[in-house]
Amino acid sequence: MDSALSDPHNGSAEADGPTNSTTRPPSTPEGIALAYGSLLLMALLPIFFGALRSVRCARGKNASDMPETITSRDAARFPIIASCTLLGLYLFFKIFSQEYINLLLSMYFFVLGILALSHTISPFMNKFFPATFPNRQYQLLFTQGSGENKEEIINYEFDTKDLVCLGLSSIVGVWYLLRKHWIANNLFGLAFSLNGVELLHLNNVSTGCILLGGLFIYDVFWVFGTNVMVTVAKSFEAPIKLVFPQDLLEKGLEANNFAMLGLGDVVIPGIFIALLLRFDISLKKNTHTYFYTSFAAYIFGLGLTIFIMHIFKHAxxxxxxxxxxxxxxxxxxxxxxxxxxxxxxxxxxNPKDPAAVTESKGTEASASKGLEKKEK
Known part of the structure; x- marks a missing residue:
């Protein structure tokens, strides 16, 4: 999981050494400002809408819509697991051919990206379907055993509209697989981020503090203590980071000098911000003070990151x-x-608690209306 903002003077996916004659010319101030302003905006969108959708999610029948609750034990182990994964990827890139590893990863994220993007756009696309659209219901059921011992492994319900969204997402997937274009990368990255904020739920604020505190140490060590994270981020050709070209003004859509932001920097704070939105709703005061405070804090923190990086010229x-x-x-x-x-x-x-389901129906509408009014 990449979790570092890249150096604005070395932001491309292919790092050029200081003595390399192909080193790209320094980016213009306008290009740098556009790139990092765009990254900030792309980080805010999945956090805001993912937090809103986290209030509504996980009460449905589909297993894919149920939230994954992170406990304090999970939070404590996560930095260790992330470190092992990061180091493993670093060693893989050092030992094996980068081309074949990225080919395998591309196929893996091709499938995941299509599913994530389809789930992301489905609520928006439903507004564009006419009332006369022939919408049919389907169910994918996979069970184990028989009789009283029968156990559901997969029970997924979907309709024709979902299939249309899946088809549109597949077009983006093929585009990404063939071209690795940065726009296709960002569409998948935004979908992964929004789904993460929506479906990953912290069970309490203390767990959130443990998770963020552990990843704070993880991030500092792997960026400042070693070159592992930056190396993996630049070698890993997968939509695990948001990117934006700093030479867009000069080269248009074919620009290739990228600034990047790891999805970990979006999802990890995002699930904490979403938790605070749900805490706001639990107070039943028709305000969202903690959500807006944490949202503003995220803008401040990411802006400070960009400023420090620009001053010291280091990821x-x-x-x-x-x-x-x-x-x-x-x-x-x-x-x-x-x-x-x-x-x-x-x-x-507990999402399976009937009382929680009843209460959630009332809080969903109040959360959406309250936030919409404040945004206006």
Whole structure:
């Protein structure tokens, strides 16, 4: 998982050495500003809409829509697992041919990307289908055993509209597989990020602090302590990062000098921000103070990352700045409002609890209406 913003003067997917005669010319100030402004916007979109959808999700029948709850044990182990994965990828790229590894990864993310993008665009596409559209229901059921011992392994319900979304997503997938174009990469990256924020749920604020604190150390070590993360980020040809060309103004859509932001810097703070939105709703005060505070903190933290990177001309671990901001700002607000106890005692409801399902129906509408009013 890439988790570092790239150096604006060395942001391409192919790193050129300082003595290489093919070194690209420095990016213009306008190009740098456009690239990092675009990365900031692309990071904010999946967090905002993913948090909204996290309130509505996981109450349906489809297993794919059920949230994956992260416990404190999961949070404590995650930095270790991420470190082993990152180091393993680094060794693979050192030992084996980069071309074949990326080919295998491309096929893997081709399938995942199509499914993620289809799930992302489905709610938006439903608004464009006419009322007369012949929509049929389907069910994919896979069971194990028989009689009383029968157990459902897969029980997925979908309709014709979902198949249309899957077809459109497949076009993007083929485009990405054949061209590796940065726009196709970003479409998949945005879909992965939004799905992550929507479907990965922290069970409480303490778990979020453990997860962000552990990844804070992970990020700092692998970026400042070694060259592992930057090397993997530049060698790994998969939509695990958002990219934007710094030479777009000069070369148009064929630009190739990229600035990048790892999806970890979007999803990890994003699931914490989404948790605070659900905490806001649980207070039943018709306000979203903690959500907006943490959202503003994310903007501040990522902006500070870009500023520091531009000053020191070195790739930065974004979580170094995002974690203190995303945790510190909401805690300060809780201290000012005297709600620290409520914040840290808040627990996510069990999605299978009938009472939680009933309560969620009322909170979904209030969350959407409240946020829409504030945005206007």
């Amino acid at each position: 930065q671990p974004a979580l170094l700045y995002l974690v203190p901001a995303c945790i510190g700002f909401p805690v300060l607000v809780a201290l000012a409002k005297g709600e620290v106890t409520e914040m840290f005692s808040y627990e996510e409801s």
